[in-house]
Amino acid sequence: MRAAAAQRTAAGRALHGRRVPHRSGTPVGAERSAGGGRLRCAGVPGGAALGFLAEPRRRSAARGPERFLLWAVTGAGKTEMVFPLLEAALAAGGRALIATPRRDVVLELAPRLARAFPADVPAVLYGGSEDRLRRSRITLATTHQLLRFHQAFDLVIIDEIDAFPYHNDPMLDYAARQVCKPGGRFILLSATPPAELQRLARSGRLPHARVPVRFHGHPLPVPxxxxxxxxxxxxxxxxxxxxxxxxxxxxxxxxxxxxxxxxxxxxxxxxxxxxxxxxxxxxxxxxxxxxxxxxxxxxxxxxxxxxxxxxxxxxxxxxxxxxxxxxxxxxxxxxxxxxxxxxxxxxxxxxxxxxxxxxxxxxxxxxxxxxxxxxxxxxxxxxxxxxxxxxx
Missing domain, CATH: 3.40.50.300 (P-loop containing nucleotide triphosphate hydrolases)
Known part of the structure; x- marks a missing residue:
């Protein structure tokens, strides 16, 4: 738990709000939203995305859930960063989903989420999972499991959006969009976002935050x-x-x-x-x-x-x-x-x-x-x- 707390603290520093020109594309902790409103961080990990969750709606629900990209280097502590987002969704009486392309990652995340949310131990879904019929306010699943749901979640977090099999699979991308309620929020996580999402983020058309450092504050090893x-x-x-x-x-x-x-x-x-x-x-x-x-x-x-x-x-x-x-x-x-x-x-x-x-x-x-x-x-x-x- 101390390690998790350290990750949250360092991630919070990295995401702490800095003001930048809306279309500068400068990599920062927290940037303005596409609608022009400033996303502030209250010193908590994932603060820019948390501000995005709390923003009043600027689009009609008919246009579907809004998206936010958390672009964080490998080892930055993305899992700990999304904990406040989950807490906010649950506090509002909603349901949350975390989806990741691979079973290995699901099995890695499951015990960490269970420790962080003992009152809402996640339902863990993957091929052969025993949790298929168990309900929880938090669901952790491989992306193929998204085909089982329709507009069931207020918060949808898609991890490793650039990974196989999610990347370049229109069916899974469509399924991911369908599981989120029209008035919900859609968070994308990646250390290496696809080029199109990078372009959208840099042009200001995709609200995002970039975290260029790991939780321990040391540089990434250069190969x-x-x-x-x-x-x-x-x-x-x-x-x-x-x-x-x-x-x-x-x-x-x-x-x-x-x-x-x-x-x-x-x-x-x-x-x-x-x-x-x-x-x-x-x-x-x-x-x-x-x-x-x-x-x-x-x-x-x-x-x-x-x-x-x-x-x-x-x-x-x-x-x-x-x-x-x-x-x-x-x-x-x-x-x-x-x-x-x-x-x-x-x-x-x-x-x-x-x-x-x-x-x-x-x-x-x-x-x-x-x-x-x-x-x-x-x-x-x-x-x-x-x-x-x-x-x-």
């Missing part, structure tokens, strides 16, 4: 690049390049938990064999969307039983492991776009006890997506530094 042959060639040759082995050893020497991301499920087993031969003294496992034991392995990775976890982008979001380093092999793969690289890099440095972390992009080529991801991370750090949010 370093090392050259290595394509992974499929390494597997065929049966060896891992010396450069990669060296940086992996440094992470192991500092007792870091290692996320090792690969672009293809087919590469996991072969890589596991090489790594176990190279580092026989540590526990190494692999997981993917096809692994029925994924949840158990993530728990063991989180508690330190597993030291190195080879995985795909299935774990690029929603999984927080203190004292972790991130390695992305074949970082030049077309399967890794800018958003995916930023999200994977965001697994490192999330703990206040290990805020630096290490992120390695390993690839044969230096791709546009890698350059863009590093540019985005550096840009957020520069904004946070300029606005005085980083610790000296």
């Amino acid at each position: 370093r690049h090392i050259r290595m042959p394509p992974l499929h060639r390494c597997l065929k040759q049966g060896r891992i390049p010396a450069g990669l082995r060296s940086v992996l050893q440094r992470s192991l020497d500092r007792k870091a938990q290692i996320f090792l991301f690969v672009s293809r499920i087919a590469h996991i087993e072969g890589l596991l064999q090489l790594l176990r031969r190279m580092f026989p003294e540590i526990s190494i496992e692999g997981t993917s969307s096809q692994d029925p034991g994924r949840a158990e392995k993530v728990l063991k990775f989180r508690d330190g039983t597993i030291s190195l976890l080879v995985t795909t982008t299935i774990l690029e979001r929603g999984v927080t492991v203190p004292h972790s380093d991130v390695f992305i092999l074949d970082a030049d793969s077309g399967l890794f776009d800018e958003a995916a690289l930023v999200q994977m890099a965001g697994r490192a440095g999330r703990s206040k006890d290990d805020p630096a972390g290490n992120v390695i992009f390993a690839s044969a080529e230096w791709s546009r997506s890698q350059r863009a991801a590093i540019s985005q991370i550096r840009s957020m750090n520069a904004i946070a530094r300029r606005q005085g949010y980083l610790k000296s």
Whole structure:
């Protein structure tokens, strides 16, 4: 609970109202609404969005729920930021929904929400969930579960709006709009919003707040690049390049938990064999969307039983492991776009006890997506530094 309180406090500072020109597009804590009214923050996390909830309606209910974008870097504490929004909706007698694209993230959020709202323990919905018939004023669900509801919620919060399967799925986007009451509010959360939403926010047509710093006040780790042959060639040759082995050893020497991301499920087993031969003294496992034991392995990775976890982008979001380093092999793969690289890099440095972390992009080529991801991370750090949010 102390960690959650720290996240709320730091998030509140980051979102505390600063006045900016309506159409400047300057990244700030709290910006004016599209209707021209100033969104103030009363020193609480999510304050700009809370002001948005409290604003009088400027549009007819027939035009549907209004939207607000909370654009916060990975590890900023978005979950804690939305707690005041949930509290406000419940205090007004309403119902609230939090939807996220992946089951892993739902399972990560469920106990945190239950601790924060013991009087309204959320109904948790996903494929195979036992809560299908349980009612609660708070619902936590995967986005596919939205198809079950119609205009049922006063507040709808869509997390990770840029993630598969929600992103680029018109059916799920339509379903999300339909679950919110016409007079309700619709909050979008993302560390890497789609380009169209970024344009709307910068032009002033989408009310939003940007949080460029994590709750602990340290900068985001900036990835370093090392050259290595394509992974499929390494597997065929049966060896891992010396450069990669060296940086992996440094992470192991500092007792870091290692996320090792690969672009293809087919590469996991072969890589596991090489790594176990190279580092026989540590526990190494692999997981993917096809692994029925994924949840158990993530728990063991989180508690330190597993030291190195080879995985795909299935774990690029929603999984927080203190004292972790991130390695992305074949970082030049077309399967890794800018958003995916930023999200994977965001697994490192999330703990206040290990805020630096290490992120390695390993690839044969230096791709546009890698350059863009590093540019985005550096840009957020520069904004946070300029606005005085980083610790000296």
